Amino acid sequence: MGGGVMKSAGKYALAMGAGVVGYLALAMANPAMAQTASGSNPGSASAEVRKLSAQDYATIPFVEQPDLSPNGEWVAGLFGVNGTRQMCMIKILGGESVRKCLGLPDGMTASGIQWVNDDYVVLSVTQQQPIEGRFIYVSRALGVSRETGKFVKLKWDLLGQNVSRVLWVSRDARNEILLSGSNSIYQGEEFYPAIYRVNVANGKSNFEQRHSHNVLWWNADGQGQVRTGVTYDDDRRLFQMYYRPNGTDTLQRLERADARKREDLTDPEIFLPGGNHVIVIRNGDGKEPSALWEVDLVNHSDVAKVYEAPAGRRIAYTIPAPDGTSLLGVGLRGVQDETVWLDPELAKIQEAFDKAAVGRHVRIVSINANRQRMLVSLDRPDAPSALYFFDTTEGSLHRLAYQYEKLGMGVLSPVRAVRYKARDGLEIEAILTLPAGFEDEGGKKGKPLPFIVLPHGGPWAHDGLSFDYWPQFLANLGYGVIQPNFRGSTGYGEDFERKGEGQMGLAMQDDVNDALAWAVKEGLADGKRACIMGASYGGYAAMWGLARDADLWRCGISIAGVASLRREVNDMDDNYLMGGLYSDQWKAMTPDFAAVSPANKVDRIKAPLLLVHGKMDERVAYGQSTNMADKMRAAGKQVEFLSLPKADHYYTREPDRLALLQSIEAFLKKHNPSDSMVP
Secondary structure, eight states, X not given: OOSEEEEEETTEEEXXXXXXXXOHHHHTTOHHHHHHHHSOOOOOSHHHHTTOOHHXXXXXXXXXEEEEXXXXXXXXEEEEETTEEEEEEEEOSSSSOOEEEEOOOTTEEEEEEXXXXXXXXXXXXXXXXXXXXXXXXXXXXXXXXXXXXXXXXXXXXXOSSBOOEEEEEOOSTTOEEEEEEOOOGGGGGGGSOEEEEEEXXXXXXEEEEOOOTTEEEEEEOTTSOXXXXXXXXXXXXXXXXXXXXXXXXXOEEEEEEEGGGTOOOOOXXXXXXXXXXXXXXXXXXXXXXXXXXXXXXXXXXEEEEEEEOOTTOEEEEEEEOTTSSSEEEEEEESSSXXXXXXXXXXHXXXXXXXXXXXXXXXXXXXXXXXXXXXXXXXXXXXXEEEEEEEETTTTEEXXXXXXXXXXXXXOOSOEEEEEEEOTTSOEEEEEEEOOTTSBOTTOOBOSOEEEEEOOOSSSSOOOOSSOOHHHHHHHHTTOEEEEEEOTTOSSSOHHHHHTXXXXXXXXXXXXXXXXXXXXXXXXXXXXXXXXXXXXXXXXXHHHHHHHHTTTTOSEEEEESOOSOHHHHHHHHXXXXXXXXXXXXXXXTTOSOTGGGOGGGOGGGOOSOEEXXXXXXXXXXXXXXXXXXXXXXXXXXXXXXXXXXXXOOTTOOSHHHHXXXXXXXXXXXXXXXXXXXXOO
């Protein structure tokens, strides 16, 4: 996708250019990126792929959560700077590029960003703190000046865990937001969140809505009035929604939903003008299609179905207009994530993008206030994405940056979705990545490959056709990689998710094994040279695979995996506000935690195991891996344990990504080397 003119598509004749916009890359003062941005795409030949190293794949993305200012002249985002994420604001229009980055104290991570107006950004940050013998993440908000690059703390006098949720922004010179914040759980009723009207320029605040017993979250309309609050009783697993017809009335109970019965709550996604009609998502119980509805809160009645998702797809989120009072589109999750634009003009632009960018998935990721300017990401599963700027008045796309500077947009290892039948006949979809050059254009294959089966985390998640640096790194080393979306995965509808209930470690694990069996049958995999690897729940599946099917796997790699299910569920019961609900979800997945916990079956394991865990992991307790390592050593099993002092659950730091990939490469070379590793 270098320079030149793309195919014209109706009103929008889309042209590609590399000049014009003051590159983000150049603004970040990165010589390697600047050279890439002004030249042709880095190589796409398989010979060049083979030169890539762990360092190349470990590089964190150039920018995440990019967001255009309301006037469309600045981009704010979480940028990769010196191996960590920093919030930066970069001018891309109106003269010389200007960069302003916010340095954060060690241990504090930027996590979310939103423009308040053209002059201020509200930034969410997270930091770990020790509470009762374990680390938890706390979130806070900062008001950041575009002009000075300096920040003020917003309601840091509160002591609660989460003080960063923004309900509304003024979008004008008032510089105001509505911020949800709570105090410490040790302060009784004040633990429940209140809503504060906060000035992001000076940090001054006033109560907008005082806390109310059991209200966990509040929602505000487009005029900045708090309209609804949702309560939750964990003992009864009961949600209730309260509503006020205007900004001053007393809250009235509108409805209740029993979580045990999977009942939907009319929780507003968007308040339409006037505040009494809302847009809600109804994903239902799988019997009815996932849909958007307009609901009248005053009469508690449905007004109209706004959108119905295709069969088997679920609506993941809505996309509101910048002023928050109308609906622009919806996001669908699946093997190929999709945005459906309900706004006619945006739908036309998306259609033009789709016709012009052949071979790539085009996503509009940010739109300015008058919808004239937007940020666009060009993606494909076998190549890193690039970020472009589009102006509807010009009808041209201008490249701002490659997400991975050392990889550019060059095609790497081929990726495709495949389907296979599990042993009980259930059809399973998986993502297959093969080393570049393994198959020629006629489909002729090389000899069967050593294989890595890579089940996803969650387990309520799925892998899809998007660029994923883990399987690309493994394929570059000479391995075939298959990522099964086993039963219980999201993205295939409610019925498929429910098929995982009662099957953790059982049929869900069969689906993982059957992915390897399919690859062997297809002549892709050498069944005697297969390893299983995963993170979080995938780490559990890797360890359980070694214990349950000891003769199938040559080695296993668990990254932040759960070794003791009972211990994990007990932690939820004891430490989460909705711990009972979370533990119910886990208990529905298996009738007997002990029977399918790897830590209880160490004696069955034959293959070597690599354990990797970060001490800053806030999702899965670090002790899950240390306990498993101790039990493996005590039983005389082959185990290696890499402890990363600063790594979190998602490996957001480049040094941690590099250490992880290097340890994987060394472990595989030792226990299941690919042909390219053998002299």
